[in-house]
């Protein structure tokens with residue numbers, strides 16, 4: 001049973017078709033990477049799973065539920081974006097607690113979840129600081145902390161590292177993978193960077209122009225690319 005089942009999903013923006021019936025199963029606990037060139041529809045697909053875009057055709061299920069018509073807040077997902085905006089006038093702890101407060105979670109539970117997330121992300125010494133007092137990597141970890149405290153069934157990442165410098169990007173890849181090994185939360189991770197995909201994924205979904213070209217483990221794609229597009233994309237330097 002897939003934790004997230006994307007079945008024959010299409011998306012039209014007016015007369016423009018950006019997704020042409022894509023199907024992917026994301027198994028419970030897996031780390032699946034959607035990769036492909038800019039404009040191929042990765043973010044649109046992720047936003048549909050999040051409930052931020054409507055589904056033009058097909059179905060998306062999370063766990064046992066078809067979620068096509070569920071608002072984002074009812075989907076039990078948490079998303080980390082590229083341009084994560086932290087609240088500048090809230091501390092690290094307040095930034096992490098905010099979504100839970102909105103959901104009227106008990107203060108004791110909020111405090112415990114923030115404490116645990118900070119421990120996992122090595123942010124404990126920084127809980128009282130403001131975003132401007134943090135490094136880029138620490139800010140990125142706070143953004144992840146905001147997702148973790150919600151204890152969702154599914155994490156959605158949309159190019160979370162693309163605003164970081166090259167060295168930090170490599171370090172954060174490792175941190176995100178370690179986080180996944182620890183929490184085992186089902187993850188869909190979007191990137192246009194094939195090296196990121198190859199190093200992070202259990203399973204890679206290669207997309208081009210609104211279609212899926214191939215789905216497979218990193219080594220499968222490397223050893224047995226389905227076509228010239230996949231071979232060229234996976235084989236080319238980042």
Ligand code: ADP
Nearest residue numbers: 013016018036037038039040041042043044045
């Ligand atoms: P990716 O994340 O792979 O770079 P996107 O999912 O952002 O690609 O975009 C896929 C295509 O859909 C692009 O051609 C983009 O211009 C188009 N698109 C995305 N959002 C909208 C929108 N709200 N209205 C019209 N076209 C859109």
Ligand code: MG
Nearest residue numbers: 042043044158
């Ligand atoms: Mg995108």
